[in-house]
Amino acid sequence: METLLAELRAAVGDTGVLTDTDVTASYQRDMMPLAPHGTPLAVVFPTNTEQVQAVVRACAKAKTPIVPRGAGSGLSGAANAIDGCVVLVMTKMNDIIEVDADNRLAVVEPGVINLDLRDAVEKHGLFYPPDPSSYDWCTIGGNLSTNAGGLCCVKYGVTTDSVLGIEVVLADGELLKTGRRTVKGVAGYDLTKLFIGSEGTLGVITKATLALRPLPQAPSTLVAAFPTTAQAGAAVSRIIKEGLVPSLMEIMDRSSIEAVERYLKTELGAGPGCAALLICQSDAGAEAAQRELNKIDTVCHDAGADLVYATHDLSEGRDLLTARRAVLTALEVYGSWLTDDVCVPRTRIAELIQGCEDISREVGLRIAVVGHAGDGNMHPTIVYDPTSPDEFARARKAFDDILAVGLALGGTVTGEHGVGKIKRDWLAQEIGPIGLRVHRDIKRALDPENLFNPGSMFSAT
Amino acid sequence: METLLAELRAAVGDTGVLTDTDVTASYQRDMMPLAPHGTPLAVVFPTNTEQVQAVVRACAKAKTPIVPRGAGSGLSGAANAIDGCVVLVMTKMNDIIEVDADNRLAVVEPGVINLDLRDAVEKHGLFYPPDPSSYDWCTIGGNLSTNAGGLCCVKYGVTTDSVLGIEVVLADGELLKTGRRTVKGVAGYDLTKLFIGSEGTLGVITKATLALRPLPQAPSTLVAAFPTTAQAGAAVSRIIKEGLVPSLMEIMDRSSIEAVERYLKTELGAGPGCAALLICQSDAGAEAAQRELNKIDTVCHDAGADLVYATHDLSEGRDLLTARRAVLTALEVYGSWLTDDVCVPRTRIAELIQGCEDISREVGLRIAVVGHAGDGNMHPTIVYDPTSPDEFARARKAFDDILAVGLALGGTVTGEHGVGKIKRDWLAQEIGPIGLRVHRDIKRALDPENLFNPGSMFSAT
Known part of the structure; x- marks a missing residue:
């Protein structure tokens, strides 16, 4: 162990290796309270790719697992430490290496904050779409590793849709370069998209080439209040069916509305009889946006909205x-x-919200549903008292019951947060034994010693 | 061998197994004249997934390689037979199983013709974007296996961007289901996109769930004639930089224009001094399309176009x-x-076209360049006399020299046709030894006996 620590210090310098448990504690977990975490042997901060390679080689030699992480904004425990591991914190590799406006792409290191990239490319009239809620503090590397989504996805897709290529340090320390700088290309397997969303289980991303879009027009906004969630759900279905593509379409249920009105001390205009609010934006530009929102207005009214603004x-x-x-x-x-x-x-969507209301009653806890209605990705949020073991257990039960409802409705157990250390059993259930076997086969092929984030997403054996 | 043939007949029926070499000859190659091909043991036509599984299991037992194929419109030899193999023709599995207009998706078998799917979903006001040039006869399964592109890609992406999930028969005959029916989802590795573009080397796709888009507006069209290719290239760069997103942007060089004018006996309005034509469309709808084309008009004039219409x-x-x-x-x-x-x-782009002109002069053969300027994907086309071994050799040299120019310009050796049996060495050069190793690792993990399309794309050993 002392040998490994010495090698890590040789690789990244003394100040790049933290071992004081008071300090390392703040790097041992992400934002998901349900996920277990261990105590790392060390927390390591590489500043360039060669250092990452040296760290990986040292850990491989010592058979010490590596848990890569960015800012720690994750919501699945994927970045949580396991006992005796090395937590590899990528936040110091945060250069925006290049913005190539002529080819609409950027080359970045993984520690760049999502918002910093957005700001940097906006100066060139360009737009990096993926916008997870934590966009002002999460890193691009974390976004790539979880294939993060956000509010933009209904029109602009998820992270994987914006990635042209990456560089990854593999389990033996070699550097793999995937993809390319061109917007099209089919030379070989799509290794880029295999690594995107692999939650740190296959390698450490050290660089990414990202596709940018033209900066959209300033958005126009519409809000519609519905007396029932079924009506709001019907409006969403109809908007999709009509072929409308708003740049954002969010839903809030009654619990969410109440909480926000109380917190912001403002009226959202929903009124007491409102069961769901739909918030839509169009960034198609003045007249086109107006036309799009007019159509959404009509659909909402037809579906039974009390109020559309x-x-x-x-x-x-x-x-x-x-x-x-x-x-x-x-x-x-x-x-x-x-x-x-x-x-x-x-x-x-309406059936899922109804299911959450039923679960809320059953477990006796408040569940507020917010979500990206435009792509069916809902975030039912359970409120509980963490000091009460009983409430914690009921919250955990509600969490699982919601996933069961989602699966029964033909859905998936994670739309954008990932599997991490909390949904392993659910992943196995969703993808079945053959799916799990193929995951293990690929993991074994790329990381035969199970060096990277072992036990996260699925058990490798 | 007789045992295998008997098992194949038991699996798909006597009429589903062809062995007469006069007949099987028409299934032994695709549209790429450079690619080698062998003589298959049998050509097999399954009509459902269970039959595919039975065929795969029988071939695995007999250690007989399988080459899957669709219509055979490919341009890389990926579907070419090797001696003694079973060619698995998927064209009889051609049901459009479901069009779910409310969720904007379709579920199809791999043998569905691209155009048939387009027509079927158009009745629901929906649009399946990928449109390879062979769209009126190529199959969806072939499109998935090559990650086909087309003219739409500049705005709507390539095949992989339209796939939500697939079913694949693996090397041991088990059925893997990847992806989902939701538009978002990050449960596990993105196996869907790993199989898309894998050119039949990892499994046999038997079903696909495809994402559809709203049917675009009828397009408006602009054509611009430039006295030099450099000016046309500058116009393309400028259009991208300005953030314009035409729904189509094609380029034709002087050789292409001449050939077409002679063939169609019409003037394209290019005039004798024209070195390149740019054809753009916008499907943004009346005023928006007009606005977009007006901007493109200005850019083209500024870049030196003689004529814009x-x-x-x-x-x-x-x-x-x-x-x-x-x-x-x-x-x-x-x-x-x-x-x-x-x-x-x-x-x-302009540098690539210039490079092709130089190569044309050097090898003494006509090379016409057409391509999807909007995404940099060019198709330099070499004209030669196939009865002359000397011309064939020069054509082959030009083919390779063009790839070298493309790579030197920071490009890729295949934008949409694939690697197949003609660009194996070029793939190795583009992705390097580490990339090749990872390809082999994945191939071995999923197809340890090298059953599927052995020797295509790369050598597994």
Whole structure:
């Protein structure tokens, strides 16, 4: 162990290796309270690819597992330490190496903060779409490793849709370069997309070439209030069926609305009879946005909305989105929150919300549902008292029951947060024994000694 | 061998197994004249997934390689038979199982013709974007296996961007189900995108769930004629940089224009001094399309276009596209053609065309360049006399020299046609020894006996 620590210090310098457990404690877990975590042997901060390679080689030799992580904003425990591991923190590799505006791409290191990249490319009139809720502090490397989503996905896809290529340090320390700088290319297997979303189980991403889009127009915003969630769900289905592609379409249920109105001390205009709010944006530009929102307005009214309000005022639109983004914070007034992540076919959203209401009654805990209605990705959020073992157990039960409802509706157990250390059993259930076998085969092929994030996502044996 | 044939007949019925070499000859190769091919033991036509599983198990037992194929429209020899193999023809599994308009998805068997799917979903107001040039006869299964592109990619991406999940028969006959019916999902590795583009080397796709888009507006069309290719290339760069996203942007060089004008006996309006034509479409709908094409018009004029002509007339637009699509046929007046496939960063298109002109002079053969300028994917097409060994050798040399130029410009050796049996060495050069090792590791993990399409894309050992 002393040999390994000496090698790690030789690799990244003395200041790049932390072992004081008081200090390393803040790197041993992410934002998911349900996930177990251990105590790392060391927390290591490489500053370049060669250092990552040296760390990986040293750990491989010592048979010491590596848990790579970015900022730790994850919600699945994927970045949680296991006992005796090396936590590899990529935040110091945070250079935006290149913005090639002519080819609409950027080359970045994994520790770049999502927001910093957005700001940097905006100066070139460009746009990096993936916008997870933690975009102001999460890193691109974490986004790549979880294949992060966000509010933009309904129109612009998820992280994997914005990646042209990556560099990855493999389990033997060799550097794999995948993909390319061209927007098309089919030379060989799509290794890029195999690593994206692999949650640190196959290698350590040290560089990424990202595809950028033209900066969209300033969005117009519409909010619609529905007396029942079924009506809101019907509106979503109809919007999809009509072929409308808003740049954002979020849903908030009654519990979310109440919490936010109380927290922000404002009326969302929903009124007491409102069971669900739909917030839509269009970034298609002035007349086109107006036309799109007019059609959404009609659909919402036809589906039974009490109230539909559209605005082309940017700051008013921003306020409505702030309300949406405030839900988790607002829920903290009532207790701790545990946010779930389930994605269903877009026609089944109302049934999922109904299922959550039933579970809420059954376990006796508040469950607020917010989500990306445009792609069926819902975040039912359970409020509980963490000091009560009984409430914690009921929260855990609700968390699992929600996933069961999602699967029964033809959905998936994770739309964007990942499997990590909390949904291993659910992954196995969703993909079945053959799917699990293929995962293990690939893991064994690329990481035969199970060096990277062992036990996360699935058990390798 | 007789045992295997008996088992194959038991699996798919007597009429589903062809062994007469006069008949099997028409299933032993695709459309790429450079690629070697062998003589199959049998050509087998399964009609359902269970039959595919039975065939795979029988071949695995007999250690007889399987070469899966669709219509045979490929341009890399990936579907070419090897001696003694079983060619697995998927064209009889051609059901469109489901079109779910509310969730904008379709579930299909692999033998469905691309055009048939397009027509079927259009009735629901929906759109399946991938449109390879062979869209009226190629199959979805072939499109998935090659990750096919087409003219739509500049706005709508390639095949992999339209796939939600697949079913694949693995090397031991087990059925793997990947992906899901939801538009988002990160449960486990992205196995779907690993199989897409794997050219039949990892398994046999028996079903696919495809994401559909709203049917776009009828397109408006613009054509611009440039006195030099450098000016046309500059216009493309500028269009990308300005953040414009036409739904199609094709380029034709002087040789292509000449051939088409002669073949169609029409003037493309290019005039004798024209070195390159750019054809753009916008499907953003009336005013938005007009606005977009106006901006492209300005960019083209600024870049030095002699003539820019825009039309909102559908049939006139269709005629212009017909000219673009007629290039390969038009070249047959001069000899056989051999079309290459290289993709470069969009800023380097003019340099690639210049490189092709140099190569043309050097080898003394006509090379016409057409391509998808919007994503840098060029198809330099070499015209030669197949009865002349000398011309064939020069054509082969030109084919390789073009790839070398593409790589040197930061491009890839295949943008959409694939590696198959003709670009194995080029793949190895592009991805390097570590990339090749990872390909072999994955191949071995999923197909340890090298059953599927052995020797295609790369050598497994």
